[in-house]
Amino acid sequence: MAQRENALSVRETFSGVWLVAGRELGAYFDSSIAYVYSIAFVVLANSIFMNEFFLTGTVDMTGFFDLLPLLLAVFLPAITMRLWAEERRQRTIELLLTLPIRPLQAILGKYLAALALYGLFLVGSLPIVVMLFALGDPDPGLILSGYLGLIFLGALFLASGTFLSALSGDQIVAFVTSTLLCFFLVLTGNDKVVAVLDGLAPSLSFGTLLYESISVSPHFDGFVRGVVEFHSVVYFFAMSAVFLWATSLVLKLNRT
Amino acid sequence: MKERKLAGLPVLLILLLGILAAVWSARVAAHFRGLRLELGRVKLSRLDEETRRRLETLKDDVFITYYVSERSRMPSNMRRVERGATDLLEALRGASRGRLGYQIVDPGTDADLVRFASHRGVAPFRGTPTASARSGRRWGSPTARAQSRPSTGSAPSTSRGCRRC
Numbered sequence: 397m398a399q400r401e402n403a404l405s406v407r408e409t410f411s412g413v414w415l416v417a418g419r420e421l422g423a424y425f426d427s428s429i430a431y432v433y434s435i436a437f438v439v440l441a442n443s444i445f446m447n448e449f450f451l452t453g454t455v456d457m458t459g460f461f462d463l464l465p466l467l468l469a470v471f472l473p474a475i476t477m478r479l480w481a482e483e484r485r486q487r488t489i490e491l492l493l494t495l496p497i498r499p500l501q502a503i504l505g506k507y508l509a510a511l512a513l514y515g516l517f518l519v520g521s522l523p524i525v526v527m528l529f530a531l532g533d534p535d536p537g538l539i540l541s542g543y544l545g546l547i548f549l550g551a552l553f554l555a556s557g558t559f560l561s562a563l564s565g566d567q568i569v570a571f572v573t574s575t576l577l578c579f580f581l582v583l584t585g586n587d588k589v590v591a592v593l594d595g596l597a598p599s600l601s602f603g604t605l606l607y608e609s610i611s612v613s614p615h616f617d618g619f620v621r622g623v624v625e626f627h628s629v630v631y632f633f634a635m636s637a638v639f640l641w642a643t644s645l646v647l648k649l650n651r652t
Numbered sequence: 653m654k655e656r657k658l659a660g661l662p663v664l665l666i667l668l669l670g671i672l673a674a675v676w677s678a679r680v681a682a683h684f685r686g687l688r689l690e691l692g693r694v695k696l697s698r699l700d701e702e703t704r705r706r707l708e709t710l711k712d713d714v715f716i717t718y719y720v721s722e723r724s725r726m727p728s729n730m731r732r733v734e735r736g737a738t739d740l741l742e743a744l745r746g747a748s749r750g751r752l753g754y755q756i757v758d759p760g761t762d763a764d765l766v767r768f769a770s771h772r773g774v775a776p777f778r779g780t781p782t783a784s785a786r787s788g789r790r791w792g793s794p795t796a797r798a799q800s801r802p803s804t805g806s807a808p809s810t811s812r813g814c815r816r817c
Contacts, residue, residue: 537691622692627681634674
């Protein structure tokens with residue numbers, strides 16, 4: 397009986413999540429956000445690929461996957477900045493939180509909507525894959541792994557953006573802080589940045605410490621090389637979960 | 653207003669603790685080196701039976717010195733060479749039952765090493781300039797050298813440029 401009640405509550409939980417996700421996704425497409433962001437992202441991402449493709453002359457997407465984290469560090473905060481800040485500006489956050497849904501359902505719903513929009517961005521880069529297969533014999537495993545890495549990376553950036561949107565309550569502040577955080581996570585994996593940070597305090601090796609602990613780059617690099625490592629998957633899942641959990645704490649604080 | 657700002661502080665502290673926990677769990681998970689999936693055509697950490705058999709029957713210790721420039725000095729399309737080579741070397745070391753060891757040395761850090769590498773025919777190659785390396789042709793030295801122990805005619809004091817010894 398208790399199990400049956402649990403099963404129902406799980407179903408209810410997901411129905412609440414889908415409800416919020418549908419509403420949020422609809423809001424993206426009702427305004428011009430989804431169209432403008434998608435077109436801008438696809439044009440920029442494909443230009444980056446074409447530049448690398450003609451310079452290296454190899455039938456693979458490594459250069460594309462290398463540069464995309466920097467592009468995502470700007471584009472994904474632009475998706476998440478409005479998630480909670482907009483609700484607060486329009487004073488609909490109280491209404492949302494008094495509806496018979498839990499904060500976690502609202503967070504997951506909005507997060508899934510942002511992920512779906514990001515998925516649309518990635519679908520926009522699929523013509524590159526089709527073109528590569530038409531031109532030669534690329535390694536499908538490497539491409540699949542690279543896209544898997546992009547999904548994990550995007551999920552982390554979206555989770556951090558969701559948290560900062562809930563925390564700041566202002567879209568511009570949310571965008572700037574999320575972008576800075578994403579750049580921090582990406583650039584701490586850059587060799588030159590690591591060398592500079594190491595040079596600031598050679599005894600601490602601060603740059604190396606950041607590279608080996610918090611940076612997304614060593615984890616994302618594995619995916620680009622075609623290797624899906626357990627610790628990288630744990631890193632992306634755990635970091636995303638921490639940011640979403642922190643978002644629920646912020647909302648609970650606002651509720652009380 | 654001030655109270656609201658202060659209310660965010662405990663959340664940031666809890667977030668910091670959560671991030672530390674996430675990083676720690678990833679580091680713990682990194683000990684399970686076997687838990688990996690290689691999706692590419694080239695499976696670097698999988699050795700064929702013949703290689704395994706040879707490594708298992710090694711009579712002498714083998715030590716490999718892998719010379720590679722640091723990533724920022726490599727052409728953009730070759731920056732992952734080191735990690736791929738390291739995966740392969742790890743796989744070789746794992747299959748050799750302790751008979752095989754390796755070190756990674758950056759020859760660019762020491763003039764003696766540069767001379768030594770050139771002398772051994774490991775001259776730096778010229779890489780194709782790419783978008784991120786447009787300023788000119790880049791030099792890099794990805795090459796490996798194996799020797800059996802005890803060493804004869806070894807490299808000049810590689811410890812200075814050694815990144816992983």
